[in-house]
Amino acid sequence: MTSAHQSKPDRHDRLRILSEDVAITMLACASTDEVLWHLARNVVAKMGFDDVVIYMLDTERQSLTQRAAFGNKNPSEYEILDPIVIPLGQGIVGRVALTGESELITDTSTHPEYIVDDEVRLSELAVPMSVGGEVIGVIDSEHPDRGFYTEQDQQILSAIASIGATKISQTLAVEALRVERSQLSDGIEERTADLVAANRQLAQANKLKDEFLASMSHELRTPLNTVLGMSEALTEGVFGLLTPEQAESVGLIHESGTHLLSLINDILDLHKIERGRVKLDLHLCSIHETCASAVRMIRKKAEDKGLKFDFRDDSAAAIAVLDSRRVKQALINLLNNAVKFTPEGGSIGLCISLTRENNNELINFEVWDSGIGIPKTEIKNLFVPFQQIDSGLSRAHEGTGLGLVITKRLVELHDRTIRLESDEGQGTRVTLKFPLINHA
Numbered sequence: 001m002t003s004a005h006q007s008k009p010d011r012h013d014r015l016r017i018l019s020e021d022v023a024i025t026m027l028a029c030a031s032t033d034e035v036l037w038h039l040a041r042n043v044v045a046k047m048g049f050d051d052v053v054i055y056m057l058d059t060e061r062q063s064l065t066q067r068a069a070f071g072n073k074n075p076s077e078y079e080i081l082d083p084i085v086i087p088l089g090q091g092i093v094g095r096v097a098l099t100g101e102s103e104l105i106t107d108t109s110t111h112p113e114y115i116v117d118d119e120v121r122l123s124e125l126a127v128p129m130s131v132g133g134e135v136i137g138v139i140d141s142e143h144p145d146r147g148f149y150t151e152q153d154q155q156i157l158s159a160i161a162s163i164g165a166t167k168i169s170q171t172l173a174v175e176a177l178r179v180e181r182s183q184l185s186d187g188i189e190e191r192t193a194d195l196v197a198a199n200r201q202l203a204q205a206n207k208l209k210d211e212f213l214a215s216m217s218h219e220l221r222t223p224l225n226t227v228l229g230m231s232e233a234l235t236e237g238v239f240g241l242l243t244p245e246q247a248e249s250v251g252l253i254h255e256s257g258t259h260l261l262s263l264i265n266d267i268l269d270l271h272k273i274e275r276g277r278v279k280l281d282l283h284l285c286s287i288h289e290t291c292a293s294a295v296r297m298i299r300k301k302a303e304d305k306g307l308k309f310d311f312r313d314d315s316a317a318a319i320a321v322l323d324s325r326r327v328k329q330a331l332i333n334l335l336n337n338a339v340k341f342t343p344e345g346g347s348i349g350l351c352i353s354l355t356r357e358n359n360n361e362l363i364n365f366e367v368w369d370s371g372i373g374i375p376k377t378e379i380k381n382l383f384v385p386f387q388q389i390d391s392g393l394s395r396a397h398e399g400t401g402l403g404l405v406i407t408k409r410l411v412e413l414h415d416r417t418i419r420l421e422s423d424e425g426q427g428t429r430v431t432l433k434f435p436l437i438n439h440a
Protein backbone atom coordinates (compact mmCIF):
# COMPACT_ATOMS: atom_id res chain seq x y z
CA MET A 1 0.00 0.00 0.00
CA THR A 2 2.65 2.49 1.12
CA SER A 3 4.48 2.47 -2.23
CA ALA A 4 1.33 3.66 -4.01
CA HIS A 5 1.41 6.78 -1.92
CA GLN A 6 3.67 9.79 -2.42
CA SER A 7 6.69 10.09 -0.17
CA LYS A 8 7.12 12.85 2.37
CA PRO A 9 9.52 15.71 1.45
CA ASP A 10 12.44 16.15 3.80
CA ARG A 11 12.54 18.74 6.55
CA HIS A 12 14.27 21.31 4.37
CA ASP A 13 11.70 21.03 1.57
CA ARG A 14 8.87 21.22 4.05
CA LEU A 15 10.22 24.48 5.48
CA ARG A 16 10.48 25.90 1.97
CA ILE A 17 6.89 24.87 1.28
CA LEU A 18 5.85 26.41 4.54
CA SER A 19 7.46 29.75 3.77
CA GLU A 20 6.67 29.93 0.04
CA ASP A 21 3.24 28.38 -0.16
CA VAL A 22 1.78 29.09 3.20
CA ALA A 23 3.26 32.40 4.09
CA ILE A 24 3.43 34.08 0.69
CA THR A 25 0.81 32.56 -1.64
CA MET A 26 -1.78 32.07 1.06
CA LEU A 27 -1.47 35.60 2.33
CA ALA A 28 -2.47 36.81 -1.15
CA CYS A 29 -5.74 34.81 -1.08
CA ALA A 30 -8.79 37.07 -1.13
CA SER A 31 -11.55 34.87 0.29
CA THR A 32 -12.02 32.27 3.00
CA ASP A 33 -12.77 29.61 0.37
CA GLU A 34 -9.65 30.50 -1.54
CA VAL A 35 -7.54 30.14 1.63
CA LEU A 36 -9.12 26.82 2.59
CA TRP A 37 -8.68 25.26 -0.85
CA HIS A 38 -5.17 26.60 -1.16
CA LEU A 39 -4.30 25.06 2.22
CA ALA A 40 -5.79 21.70 1.25
CA ARG A 41 -4.63 21.37 -2.34
CA ASN A 42 -1.32 23.25 -2.44
CA VAL A 43 0.07 23.20 1.07
CA VAL A 44 -0.95 20.05 2.93
CA ALA A 45 -0.74 18.03 -0.28
CA LYS A 46 2.92 18.99 -0.58
CA MET A 47 3.67 17.67 2.90
CA GLY A 48 3.50 14.19 1.37
CA PHE A 49 0.08 13.38 2.89
CA ASP A 50 -2.44 11.37 0.85
CA ASP A 51 -5.48 13.04 2.07
CA VAL A 52 -6.74 16.03 3.97
CA VAL A 53 -10.10 17.51 4.89
CA ILE A 54 -10.45 20.99 6.33
CA TYR A 55 -13.40 21.63 8.61
CA MET A 56 -14.83 24.96 9.70
CA LEU A 57 -16.64 25.33 13.00
CA ASP A 58 -20.21 26.56 12.82
CA THR A 59 -20.63 28.01 16.31
CA GLU A 60 -24.37 28.51 15.91
CA ARG A 61 -25.02 24.90 14.98
CA GLN A 62 -22.20 23.60 17.21
CA SER A 63 -20.91 21.47 14.38
CA LEU A 64 -18.06 21.14 11.91
CA THR A 65 -18.58 21.26 8.15
CA GLN A 66 -16.16 20.04 5.47
CA ARG A 67 -15.09 23.08 3.46
CA ALA A 68 -12.02 21.94 1.45
CA ALA A 69 -10.25 18.68 0.77
CA PHE A 70 -7.46 16.95 -1.07
CA GLY A 71 -7.20 13.25 -1.97
CA ASN A 72 -10.13 10.84 -2.30
CA LYS A 73 -12.58 13.32 -0.82
CA ASN A 74 -11.68 15.79 -3.59
CA PRO A 75 -12.51 14.10 -6.93
CA SER A 76 -12.34 17.30 -9.00
CA GLU A 77 -11.41 20.99 -8.76
CA TYR A 78 -13.36 22.45 -5.82
CA GLU A 79 -15.64 19.54 -5.05
CA ILE A 80 -15.98 17.56 -1.83
CA LEU A 81 -17.27 14.05 -2.20
CA ASP A 82 -20.29 13.36 0.05
CA PRO A 83 -19.52 16.07 2.61
CA ILE A 84 -20.41 15.11 6.18
CA VAL A 85 -21.18 17.24 9.22
CA ILE A 86 -19.58 16.37 12.56
CA PRO A 87 -21.17 17.55 15.81
CA LEU A 88 -18.77 19.47 18.07
CA GLY A 89 -17.14 17.05 20.53
CA GLN A 90 -17.80 13.94 18.45
CA GLY A 91 -15.09 11.79 16.88
CA ILE A 92 -11.45 12.80 16.81
CA VAL A 93 -12.08 15.94 14.72
CA GLY A 94 -14.95 16.96 17.01
CA ARG A 95 -12.78 16.49 20.08
CA VAL A 96 -9.87 18.53 18.64
CA ALA A 97 -12.33 21.36 17.89
CA LEU A 98 -13.64 21.18 21.46
CA THR A 99 -10.30 20.96 23.29
CA GLY A 100 -8.14 22.99 20.90
CA GLU A 101 -5.43 20.26 21.26
CA SER A 102 -4.07 18.45 18.22
CA GLU A 103 -4.25 14.63 18.12
CA LEU A 104 -1.98 12.12 16.48
CA ILE A 105 -3.55 8.66 16.23
CA THR A 106 -1.21 5.88 15.24
CA ASP A 107 -3.91 3.19 15.14
CA THR A 108 -7.52 4.24 14.62
CA SER A 109 -8.74 0.68 15.06
CA THR A 110 -8.10 1.04 18.80
CA HIS A 111 -10.08 4.30 18.93
CA PRO A 112 -13.82 3.75 19.30
CA GLU A 113 -14.53 7.42 18.59
CA TYR A 114 -12.98 7.24 15.10
CA ILE A 115 -15.63 8.33 12.57
CA VAL A 116 -15.48 6.51 9.25
CA ASP A 117 -15.97 9.01 6.45
CA ASP A 118 -15.36 7.51 2.98
CA GLU A 119 -13.23 4.56 4.08
CA VAL A 120 -11.38 3.26 7.13
CA ARG A 121 -7.79 4.51 7.43
CA LEU A 122 -5.50 3.49 10.22
CA SER A 123 -3.57 6.74 10.99
CA GLU A 124 -5.02 10.14 11.68
CA LEU A 125 -3.56 13.58 12.40
CA ALA A 126 -5.99 16.32 13.40
CA VAL A 127 -4.86 19.84 14.33
CA PRO A 128 -6.97 22.78 15.40
CA MET A 129 -7.04 26.11 13.56
CA SER A 130 -7.18 28.61 16.41
CA VAL A 131 -7.02 32.38 16.67
CA GLY A 132 -6.50 33.99 20.05
CA GLY A 133 -7.24 30.68 21.78
CA GLU A 134 -10.52 30.19 19.90
CA VAL A 135 -10.93 27.26 17.55
CA ILE A 136 -12.37 28.20 14.15
CA GLY A 137 -11.72 24.93 12.35
CA VAL A 138 -9.73 21.69 12.14
CA ILE A 139 -7.29 20.30 9.58
CA ASP A 140 -7.61 16.54 9.46
CA SER A 141 -5.41 14.12 7.53
CA GLU A 142 -5.79 10.34 7.40
CA HIS A 143 -3.57 7.60 6.02
CA PRO A 144 -4.26 3.91 5.36
CA ASP A 145 -1.04 2.82 7.10
CA ARG A 146 -0.76 2.37 10.80
CA GLY A 147 1.74 4.82 12.42
CA PHE A 148 2.11 6.99 9.31
CA TYR A 149 2.31 10.41 11.00
CA THR A 150 5.30 11.56 13.03
CA GLU A 151 5.61 14.21 15.69
CA GLN A 152 7.36 16.39 13.14
CA ASP A 153 4.28 16.07 10.88
CA GLN A 154 2.21 17.17 13.83
CA GLN A 155 4.40 20.23 14.43
CA ILE A 156 4.46 21.26 10.79
CA LEU A 157 0.72 20.81 10.30
CA SER A 158 0.08 22.77 13.50
CA ALA A 159 2.20 25.63 12.18
CA ILE A 160 0.31 25.58 8.87
CA ALA A 161 -3.00 25.51 10.73
CA SER A 162 -2.06 28.40 12.93
CA ILE A 163 -0.95 30.68 10.04
CA GLY A 164 -4.03 29.59 8.05
CA ALA A 165 -6.32 30.41 10.98
CA THR A 166 -4.93 33.92 11.30
CA LYS A 167 -5.44 34.55 7.60
CA ILE A 168 -8.97 33.08 7.71
CA SER A 169 -9.99 35.26 10.63
CA GLN A 170 -9.10 38.24 8.41
CA THR A 171 -11.00 37.01 5.36
CA LEU A 172 -14.02 36.17 7.55
CA ALA A 173 -14.02 39.69 8.98
CA VAL A 174 -13.78 41.24 5.50
CA GLU A 175 -16.59 38.99 4.25
CA ALA A 176 -18.83 39.87 7.21
CA LEU A 177 -18.16 43.54 6.57
CA ARG A 178 -18.99 43.11 2.89
CA VAL A 179 -22.32 41.43 3.73
CA GLU A 180 -23.14 44.16 6.21
CA ARG A 181 -22.30 46.87 3.69
CA SER A 182 -24.41 45.32 0.97
CA GLN A 183 -27.32 44.91 3.40
CA LEU A 184 -26.87 48.52 4.38
CA SER A 185 -26.86 49.73 0.79
CA ASP A 186 -29.87 47.48 0.03
CA GLY A 187 -31.61 49.14 2.97
CA ILE A 188 -30.75 52.59 1.67
CA GLU A 189 -31.96 51.74 -1.82
CA GLU A 190 -35.19 50.34 -0.38
CA ARG A 191 -35.74 53.39 1.79
CA THR A 192 -34.99 55.77 -1.08
CA ALA A 193 -37.52 53.93 -3.25
CA ASP A 194 -40.07 54.15 -0.40
CA LEU A 195 -39.41 57.86 -0.07
CA VAL A 196 -39.76 58.46 -3.78
CA ALA A 197 -43.09 56.57 -3.75
CA ALA A 198 -44.27 58.46 -0.67
CA ASN A 199 -43.27 61.75 -2.27
CA ARG A 200 -45.19 60.90 -5.39
CA GLN A 201 -48.25 60.01 -3.31
CA LEU A 202 -47.87 63.21 -1.36
CA ALA A 203 -47.64 65.31 -4.51
CA GLN A 204 -50.74 63.54 -5.86
CA ALA A 205 -52.58 64.07 -2.56
CA ASN A 206 -51.59 67.74 -2.55
CA LYS A 207 -52.85 68.13 -6.09
CA LEU A 208 -56.17 66.51 -5.14
CA LYS A 209 -56.38 68.74 -2.09
CA ASP A 210 -55.76 71.85 -4.21
CA GLU A 211 -58.42 70.78 -6.67
CA PHE A 212 -60.84 69.95 -3.88
CA LEU A 213 -60.30 73.27 -2.13
CA ALA A 214 -60.61 75.23 -5.35
CA SER A 215 -63.91 73.57 -6.15
CA MET A 216 -65.06 73.83 -2.53
CA SER A 217 -64.38 77.51 -2.65
CA HIS A 218 -66.60 77.93 -5.69
CA GLU A 219 -69.23 75.23 -5.21
CA LEU A 220 -69.86 76.02 -1.56
CA ARG A 221 -69.46 79.75 -1.49
CA THR A 222 -71.89 80.43 -4.35
CA PRO A 223 -74.94 78.69 -2.81
CA LEU A 224 -73.92 79.88 0.64
CA ASN A 225 -74.02 83.48 -0.49
CA THR A 226 -77.51 82.84 -1.82
CA VAL A 227 -78.55 81.36 1.55
CA LEU A 228 -77.10 84.37 3.37
CA GLY A 229 -78.63 86.89 0.97
CA MET A 230 -82.06 85.26 1.09
CA SER A 231 -82.11 84.93 4.87
CA GLU A 232 -81.12 88.58 5.17
CA ALA A 233 -83.89 89.59 2.80
CA LEU A 234 -86.36 87.47 4.79
CA THR A 235 -85.25 89.09 8.06
CA GLU A 236 -85.62 92.52 6.54
CA GLY A 237 -89.20 91.67 5.58
CA VAL A 238 -88.65 91.87 1.82
CA PHE A 239 -91.08 88.93 1.39
CA GLY A 240 -93.51 90.06 4.06
CA LEU A 241 -93.35 90.21 7.82
CA LEU A 242 -92.18 87.11 9.70
CA THR A 243 -93.73 85.68 12.82
CA PRO A 244 -91.33 85.69 15.82
CA GLU A 245 -90.74 81.91 15.40
CA GLN A 246 -90.02 82.34 11.69
CA ALA A 247 -87.68 85.26 12.43
CA GLU A 248 -85.81 83.18 14.99
CA SER A 249 -85.39 80.27 12.57
CA VAL A 250 -84.23 82.52 9.75
CA GLY A 251 -81.84 84.18 12.20
CA LEU A 252 -80.36 80.74 12.95
CA ILE A 253 -80.03 79.97 9.26
CA HIS A 254 -78.15 83.24 8.75
CA GLU A 255 -75.91 82.63 11.76
CA SER A 256 -75.06 79.09 10.69
CA GLY A 257 -74.42 80.23 7.13
CA THR A 258 -72.07 82.95 8.35
CA HIS A 259 -70.21 80.44 10.47
CA LEU A 260 -69.86 78.05 7.56
CA LEU A 261 -68.58 80.86 5.34
CA SER A 262 -65.96 81.89 7.87
CA LEU A 263 -64.90 78.25 8.24
CA ILE A 264 -64.49 77.91 4.47
CA ASN A 265 -62.59 81.18 4.30
CA ASP A 266 -60.29 80.14 7.15
CA ILE A 267 -59.55 76.75 5.62
CA LEU A 268 -58.76 78.32 2.26
CA ASP A 269 -56.66 80.98 3.91
CA LEU A 270 -54.64 78.48 5.92
CA HIS A 271 -54.22 76.25 2.88
CA LYS A 272 -52.95 79.17 0.83
CA ILE A 273 -50.48 80.13 3.53
CA GLU A 274 -49.24 76.57 3.95
CA ARG A 275 -48.76 76.11 0.23
CA GLY A 276 -46.69 79.30 0.18
CA ARG A 277 -49.27 81.09 -1.93
CA VAL A 278 -49.65 84.06 0.34
CA LYS A 279 -47.18 86.78 -0.54
CA LEU A 280 -46.87 89.65 1.84
CA ASP A 281 -47.55 93.11 0.52
CA LEU A 282 -44.91 94.84 2.62
CA HIS A 283 -44.98 98.60 2.83
CA LEU A 284 -44.27 101.40 5.25
CA CYS A 285 -47.35 101.87 7.32
CA SER A 286 -48.60 103.76 10.30
CA ILE A 287 -48.98 101.49 13.28
CA HIS A 288 -51.74 103.60 14.73
CA GLU A 289 -53.79 103.44 11.55
CA THR A 290 -53.41 99.65 11.26
CA CYS A 291 -54.58 99.12 14.85
CA ALA A 292 -57.33 101.73 14.81
CA SER A 293 -58.98 100.05 11.88
CA ALA A 294 -58.98 96.65 13.74
CA VAL A 295 -60.28 98.38 16.87
CA ARG A 296 -63.13 100.02 14.96
CA MET A 297 -64.29 96.57 13.84
CA ILE A 298 -64.25 95.01 17.31
CA ARG A 299 -65.14 97.83 19.71
CA LYS A 300 -68.88 97.68 19.03
CA LYS A 301 -68.94 93.90 19.35
CA ALA A 302 -67.19 94.15 22.73
CA GLU A 303 -69.44 96.87 24.03
CA ASP A 304 -72.56 94.99 22.85
CA LYS A 305 -71.40 92.11 25.02
CA GLY A 306 -70.93 94.41 28.00
CA LEU A 307 -67.14 94.41 27.92
CA LYS A 308 -64.90 97.38 28.59
CA PHE A 309 -62.56 98.00 25.65
CA ASP A 310 -59.25 99.73 26.27
CA PHE A 311 -57.18 100.86 23.29
CA ARG A 312 -53.84 102.32 24.32
CA ASP A 313 -51.38 103.66 21.82
CA ASP A 314 -47.94 104.52 23.18
CA SER A 315 -46.27 104.08 19.82
CA ALA A 316 -45.62 107.77 19.25
CA ALA A 317 -46.75 107.65 15.63
CA ALA A 318 -44.43 104.77 14.83
CA ILE A 319 -43.92 103.53 11.31
CA ALA A 320 -42.99 99.96 10.40
CA VAL A 321 -42.61 97.84 7.28
CA LEU A 322 -45.55 95.43 7.39
CA ASP A 323 -48.33 93.99 5.37
CA SER A 324 -50.92 96.10 7.17
CA ARG A 325 -53.87 94.11 5.86
CA ARG A 326 -52.38 90.85 7.22
CA VAL A 327 -51.37 92.38 10.55
CA LYS A 328 -54.88 93.77 10.87
CA GLN A 329 -56.27 90.30 10.13
CA ALA A 330 -54.06 88.86 12.90
CA LEU A 331 -55.16 91.53 15.39
CA ILE A 332 -58.83 90.99 14.53
CA ASN A 333 -58.43 87.25 15.11
CA LEU A 334 -56.90 87.92 18.53
CA LEU A 335 -59.41 90.60 19.47
CA ASN A 336 -62.29 88.36 18.41
CA ASN A 337 -60.95 85.66 20.71
CA ALA A 338 -60.67 88.19 23.53
CA VAL A 339 -64.32 89.17 23.07
CA LYS A 340 -65.43 85.59 22.70
CA PHE A 341 -63.65 84.22 25.75
CA THR A 342 -64.36 87.05 28.19
CA PRO A 343 -67.61 86.90 30.09
CA GLU A 344 -69.86 89.95 30.39
CA GLY A 345 -68.54 92.66 32.69
CA GLY A 346 -64.91 91.87 31.91
CA SER A 347 -62.47 93.94 29.92
CA ILE A 348 -60.32 93.50 26.88
CA GLY A 349 -57.77 95.73 25.24
CA LEU A 350 -55.10 96.40 22.66
CA CYS A 351 -51.93 98.10 23.77
CA ILE A 352 -49.19 99.31 21.43
CA SER A 353 -45.83 100.17 22.92
CA LEU A 354 -42.19 100.51 21.94
CA THR A 355 -39.38 98.41 23.41
CA ARG A 356 -35.71 97.91 22.83
CA GLU A 357 -34.16 94.46 22.57
CA ASN A 358 -30.51 93.86 21.69
CA ASN A 359 -30.20 97.35 20.29
CA ASN A 360 -33.23 96.91 18.04
CA GLU A 361 -36.28 99.07 18.45
CA LEU A 362 -39.41 96.99 18.44
CA ILE A 363 -43.06 97.70 18.33
CA ASN A 364 -45.25 95.54 20.61
CA PHE A 365 -48.84 94.69 19.89
CA GLU A 366 -50.52 93.23 22.96
CA VAL A 367 -54.05 91.91 22.89
CA TRP A 368 -55.25 91.12 26.39
CA ASP A 369 -58.42 90.13 28.16
CA SER A 370 -59.66 89.39 31.66
CA GLY A 371 -61.49 86.32 30.41
CA ILE A 372 -61.60 82.60 31.12
CA GLY A 373 -57.95 82.06 30.26
CA ILE A 374 -56.33 78.87 29.00
CA PRO A 375 -54.92 76.07 31.17
CA LYS A 376 -51.10 76.15 30.89
CA THR A 377 -51.01 72.55 29.69
CA GLU A 378 -53.28 73.37 26.76
CA ILE A 379 -51.32 76.30 25.37
CA LYS A 380 -49.05 74.19 23.17
CA ASN A 381 -52.09 72.64 21.44
CA LEU A 382 -53.59 75.96 20.45
CA PHE A 383 -51.50 76.37 17.36
CA VAL A 384 -52.60 73.05 15.92
CA PRO A 385 -55.37 73.39 13.29
CA PHE A 386 -58.94 72.78 14.52
CA GLN A 387 -57.89 72.65 18.18
CA GLN A 388 -60.36 74.17 20.57
CA ILE A 389 -60.16 73.65 24.27
CA ASP A 390 -62.97 71.39 25.17
CA SER A 391 -64.04 73.02 28.37
CA GLY A 392 -67.74 73.64 28.83
CA LEU A 393 -67.40 77.37 28.53
CA SER A 394 -65.20 77.62 25.46
CA ARG A 395 -67.30 75.02 23.66
CA ALA A 396 -70.22 77.35 24.23
CA HIS A 397 -68.45 79.76 21.86
CA GLU A 398 -68.60 79.02 18.23
CA GLY A 399 -65.42 79.09 16.24
CA THR A 400 -63.35 77.15 13.74
CA GLY A 401 -60.25 76.51 15.78
CA LEU A 402 -58.19 78.01 12.94
CA GLY A 403 -57.90 81.63 14.08
CA LEU A 404 -54.74 81.21 16.16
CA VAL A 405 -53.08 78.94 13.60
CA ILE A 406 -53.66 81.47 10.84
CA THR A 407 -52.53 84.30 13.09
CA LYS A 408 -49.30 82.47 13.92
CA ARG A 409 -48.61 81.75 10.25
CA LEU A 410 -49.25 85.38 9.29
CA VAL A 411 -46.81 86.52 11.94
CA GLU A 412 -44.27 83.91 10.82
CA LEU A 413 -44.57 85.15 7.24
CA HIS A 414 -43.18 88.39 8.64
CA ASP A 415 -40.33 86.36 10.24
CA ARG A 416 -41.70 87.19 13.65
CA THR A 417 -43.02 85.02 16.48
CA ILE A 418 -46.17 85.07 18.54
CA ARG A 419 -46.21 84.81 22.32
CA LEU A 420 -49.24 83.74 24.32
CA GLU A 421 -49.41 83.96 28.10
CA SER A 422 -52.41 82.67 29.94
CA ASP A 423 -53.71 80.47 32.70
CA GLU A 424 -57.09 79.16 33.65
CA GLY A 425 -59.22 82.02 35.01
CA GLN A 426 -56.32 84.48 34.67
CA GLY A 427 -57.15 86.09 31.38
CA THR A 428 -54.97 85.93 28.29
CA ARG A 429 -52.29 88.13 26.75
CA VAL A 430 -50.92 87.66 23.23
CA THR A 431 -47.91 89.67 22.12
CA LEU A 432 -46.59 90.28 18.62
CA LYS A 433 -43.34 92.15 18.10
CA PHE A 434 -42.25 93.80 14.88
CA PRO A 435 -39.12 95.77 14.15
CA LEU A 436 -39.64 99.47 14.08
CA ILE A 437 -38.41 101.63 11.25
CA ASN A 438 -39.02 105.15 12.39
CA HIS A 439 -41.05 107.25 14.71
CA ALA A 440 -41.61 110.96 15.09
Ligand SMILES: Nc1ncnc2c1ncn2[C@@H]1O[C@H](COP(=O)(O)OP(=O)(O)O)[C@@H](O)[C@H]1O
Binds near residue numbers: 371387398399400404
Ligand atom coordinates in the same frame (compact mmCIF):
# COMPACT_ATOMS: atom_id res chain seq x y z
N1 LIG B 1 -58.33 84.95 24.53
C1 LIG B 1 -58.60 83.66 24.79
N2 LIG B 1 -59.08 83.29 26.00
C2 LIG B 1 -59.34 81.97 26.24
N3 LIG B 1 -59.21 80.99 25.35
C3 LIG B 1 -58.74 81.30 24.12
C4 LIG B 1 -58.41 82.64 23.78
N4 LIG B 1 -57.98 82.66 22.51
C5 LIG B 1 -58.03 81.36 22.08
N5 LIG B 1 -58.50 80.54 23.05
C6 LIG B 1 -58.67 79.10 22.99
O1 LIG B 1 -58.00 78.65 21.83
C7 LIG B 1 -58.87 77.99 20.96
C8 LIG B 1 -58.43 78.25 19.54
O2 LIG B 1 -58.61 79.59 19.17
P1 LIG B 1 -58.78 79.93 17.66
O3 LIG B 1 -57.70 79.25 16.91
O4 LIG B 1 -58.89 81.42 17.53
O5 LIG B 1 -60.11 79.20 17.27
P2 LIG B 1 -61.63 79.61 17.54
O6 LIG B 1 -61.62 81.04 17.97
O7 LIG B 1 -62.22 79.42 16.20
O8 LIG B 1 -62.12 78.64 18.54
C9 LIG B 1 -60.22 78.55 21.29
O9 LIG B 1 -61.24 77.65 20.92
C10 LIG B 1 -60.11 78.70 22.78
O10 LIG B 1 -60.32 77.48 23.41
Ligand SMILES: [Mg+2]
Binds near residue numbers: 337399400404
Ligand atom coordinates in the same frame (compact mmCIF):
# COMPACT_ATOMS: atom_id res chain seq x y z
MG1 LIG C 1 -60.65 82.57 17.12
